[in-house]
Amino acid sequence: MDTRGLTVDLALPGGTVRVEMDVPMGEVPMERLLPALRTTADAFVAYGAEMSVAAGKPVSCAKGCGACCRQLIPLAHAEARAIAALVEELPEPRRSEVKERFEGAFRRVEAAGLAPALEGRTGRMAAEAVDLGLQYMGLGIACPFLEDESCSIYAERPIACREYLVTSPPARCAAPTVETIEAVSLPTRVWAAAAREEKGIANTDPAPCVPLVVALRWAASARDAAPLRPGPEILQKVYARFARDRRGEGFGR
Numbered sequence: 001m002d003t004r005g006l007t008v009d010l011a012l013p014g015g016t017v018r019v020e021m022d023v024p025m026g027e028v029p030m031e032r033l034l035p036a037l038r039t040t041a042d043a044f045v046a047y048g049a050e051m052s053v054a055a056g057k058p059v060s061c062a063k064g065c066g067a068c069c070r071q072l073i074p075l076a077h078a079e080a081r082a083i084a085a086l087v088e089e090l091p092e093p094r095r096s097e098v099k100e101r102f103e104g105a106f107r108r109v110e111a112a113g114l115a116p117a118l119e120g121r122t123g124r125m126a127a128e129a130v131d132l133g134l135q136y137m138g139l140g141i142a143c144p145f146l147e148d149e150s151c152s153i154y155a156e157r158p159i160a161c162r163e164y165l166v167t168s169p170p171a172r173c174a175a176p177t178v179e180t181i182e183a184v185s186l187p188t189r190v191w192a193a194a195a196r197e198e199k200g201i202a203n204t205d206p207a208p209c210v211p212l213v214v215a216l217r218w219a220a221s222a223r224d225a226a227p228l229r230p231g232p233e234i235l236q237k238v239y240a241r242f243a244r245d246r247r248g249e250g251f252g253r
């Protein structure tokens with residue numbers, strides 16, 4: 001597949017964000033754009049962290065702190081397919097081990113009575129998802145990819161994982177509340193823009209998502225083939241959503 005290098009400069013309050021990425025030229029599913037979208041998210045996160053430092057609020061996340069890796073992680077559908085494919089490509093016995101962790105996590109979710117709500121959340125993320133997220137967090141289920149409090153798929157971790165940075169004390173992330181967590185403000189949420197673009201829905205609609213903990217089950221049962229579109233067109237449309245986010249919703253969460 002032909003891939004071209006692309007550099008984009010985005011003007012934001014307080015500076016310019018430069019994103020350098022490789023874009024597939026042919027007709028591809030959204031997941032082929034994930035490397036470019038992860039790079040984009042990383043650039044926004046670096047910008048957000050810089051603005052936060054300038055405001056006297058340095059980021060408190062540190063290597064080896066996996067407290068946020070027990071949260072409910074929303075994935076765009078393309079990311080859920082990519083995570084399922086990544087697990088299938090793991091060498092044995094690692095693949096079976098990770099799959100068993102997913103199954104174990106799901107058994108705990110079922111025992112807590114959250115399975116219908118979580119599997120139902122493979123539709124659209126809505127306001128009530130905050131409550132569900134807090135209930136899930138209360139179970140203390142470590143992400144199946146967490147090893148020694150570090151991410152074992154760091155380079156390919158979900159976009160929402162990249163977009164979670166705090167300035168509040170890290171210990172608070174073990175039992176987060178809206179009042180105690182101070183998150184770094186970002187210009188937009190790349191995972192949500194990608195999720196909405198994939199389904200062709202408005203920026204004001206809840207973003208369609210799959211919680212990470214049910215991603216393998218969802219991917220195994222998904223019947224719709226991922227739609228194919230030219231890579232540059234997908235990227236341009238996701239980026240156009242960032243601009244609408246900035247105009248319509250302002251900055252931050």
Ligand code: SF4
Pocket residue numbers: 066068069070073143144145146147150151152153154157158161
């Ligand atoms: S994918 Fe990695 S960063 Fe994201 S929750 Fe899991 S271990 Fe943490």
